[in-house]
Amino acid sequence: MLKATLQPALASPLYILGAGAIGSLWATYGYQAGANIRLVLRNQVTANNYHQHGGTHLISAGQTLISLLAADCPQSVTAPIHKLLITTKTQHTLSALNAIKQHIDEHAILLLLQNGLGIAEQIQREFPHANVLQGSTTEGCYRQSDFEYVHAGHGHTFIGASANSDKHEQAARAQLAESLSFPPLKVDICDNIDxxxxxxxxxxxxxxxxxxxxxxxxxxxxxxxxxxxxxxxxxxxxxxxxxxxxxxxxxxxxxxxxxxxxxxxxxxxxxxxxxxxxxxxxxxxxxxxxxxxxxxxxxxxxxxxxxxxxxxxxxxxxxxx
Ligand SMILES: NC(=O)C1=CN([C@@H]2O[C@H](COP(=O)(O)OP(=O)(O)OC[C@H]3O[C@@H](n4cnc5c(N)ncnc54)[C@H](OP(=O)(O)O)[C@@H]3O)[C@@H](O)[C@H]2O)C=CC1
Ligand SMILES: CC(C)(CO)C(=O)C(=O)O
Incomplete structure (x- = not known):
């Protein structure tokens, strides 16, 4: 079946599910770049703690970058999610997604940035009309304490979908990569992400x-x-x-x-x-x-x-x- 185009979802706010080490990199640098980003945290307690902490603190090149983003929990998401970056650990992905399932637009972009394999297929079965994309990053980041992370190593990130996607979708994917390239993060599309x-x-x-x-x-x-x-x-x-x-x-x-x-x-x-x-x-x-x-x-x-x-x-x- 021909999927709906990625274009409408591209202009929507970027939601990040899994605001840990990798999610916080995109959240912080996106915030610095003025992007429209919302976090989806585990529950209201985590969201309250996030606000009390004054947002995410990322140590990057000897500087502490602070970002205080809009932070939802599954119960407080109000608008439909069209563009979602998923950076939970693989074993938590399906339960985290299921908690916000009713808020995810059926043609949403769901971009997985994780190690491991097998989850994308499961997500595609749960969300048959969604544009499920996968990525791989060599950025290195670790958690120092709650909401405090260290950007330890700079890398490169590639995103892509199965090889047999059409040219139109490829152009939209390039746009998506560009929209996620918050300096110093560099995201490119890859013809053979598999x-x-x-x-x-x-x-x-x-x-x-x-x-x-x-x-x-x-x-x-x-x-x-x-x-x-x-x-x-x-x-x-x-x-x-x-x-x-x-x-x-x-x-x-x-x-x-x-x-x-x-x-x-x-x-x-x-x-x-x-x-x-x-x-x-x-x-x-x-x-x-x-x-x-x-x-x-x-x-x-x-x-x-x-x-x-x-x-x-x-x-x-x-x-x-
Ligand atoms: N860190 C790195 O340098 C790299 C990581 N990767 C890969 O990236 C992926 C993410 O890793 P990393 O960022 O290190 O992992 P983290 O454990 O730091 O982050 C995962 C986040 O997901 C959150 N989470 C779990 N369940 C839910 C839920 N139901 N709702 C909302 N949030 C939830 C966790 O919250 P809580 O803390 O409350 O559990 C945590 O903040 C992994 O697949 C990893 O292998 C790849 C390359 C490098
Ligand atoms: C490449 C390697 C092994 C780097 O530590 C990694 O991806 C990980 O720790 O999960």
Whole structure:
């Protein structure tokens, strides 16, 4: 079915669902740029706390940028949402969206900026007429305390949809990317976002659970021979799944790529390590869980990925008392 054009939604206010680290980057720089942005916070208590705190404080290049945006909770949203940036963790996305479902216009732009895969398809099923787009970012931001974030690393953000979209939609998508490029954030459209996301998934399947299990920073993975050997075996499993899906060309240098990411982010505590250390649930289902599901569908054995999945789930439930 031909979808309604993206154009009407483009001119609407940008709602941000999931005003954590990544959401706060777009909220803060958007506010600085004078964009029309509204946050959708979890509930009225969070919205009150946000106002009492005086909004979001983002430490960026040694400066504290303060933004006090309009902050709704699901009960207080009044206007229809036409353009929504979703920056919750993957495991919270559907419940967060369902809480505001009645306020989302049926042809809305729903842009996911998350690690992990599998959520976009679920959202498209829940919102069949919506323009569901996906993005991937290499910006780095972490939470220092409530509503206080640190922009730790500058990166690049790509957004896109499935390859077979028409030219008209592509132009609108370029406009969307431009409208989200609040300096210093840089957003571009990508002709093959599936490849970008798959490559990111592959890295996350290796680095995230291993750093969480071994409680180490990303770079340390490369310095321990037993972990390094495991990394290569995990990557080989990912490559076998990719081959079955006809996606090998997206990952032709995966062993080197994972090592490069671990090197360039050597000092990072991965997001999964942070979640496990804080006793929070993790994005493992959308990362190794997603890969294992595909492997099962294609009868490919991925024992190491399954072990990582089980171990992270065990650690995560042990941490939640
Ligand atoms: N941080 C980074 O540097 C990077 C992150 N990513 C990816 O971006 C995504 C977001 O990550 P990040 O920003 O770090 O995560 P955060 O945990 O910092 O932010 C997620 C936010 O979503 C909020 N949230 C959860 N449930 C709801 C709900 N029902 N209604 C409203 N808000 C809700 C959380 O609120 P609460 O705190 O109350 O739970 C939290 O503020 C993830 O997929 C991550 O992997 C990708 C690249 C880099
Ligand atoms: C690339 C990597 C591993 C950087 O830490 C990441 O995406 C994460 O921590 O989730």
């Amino acid at each position: 490849a970008v996301l798959w490559r990111k998934l592959a890295v996350n399947c290796v680095v995230n659970p291993l750093t969480a299990i071994h409680r180490c920073r990303n770079g340390e993975l490369l310095t321990r021979p037993e972990i390094l050997a495991q990394m290569h075996e995990i990557i080989d499993e990912i490559l076998r799944v990719s081959a079955a899906l006809g996606r090998s060309h997206w990952l032709d240098d995966l062993h080197e790529h994972v090592a490069n990411v671990a090197t360039t982010t050597a000092a990072n505590r991965s997001s999964m390590l942070q979640d496990i250390s804080a006793g929070r649930d993790t994005e493992i289902d959308a990362i190794n869980g997603y890969l294992c599901k595909l492997a099962d569908q294609h009868n490919i054995k991925v024992p190491l990925n399954k072990q990582l999945l089980a171990e992270i789930k065990r650690l995560s439930s042990a941490g939640q008392v």
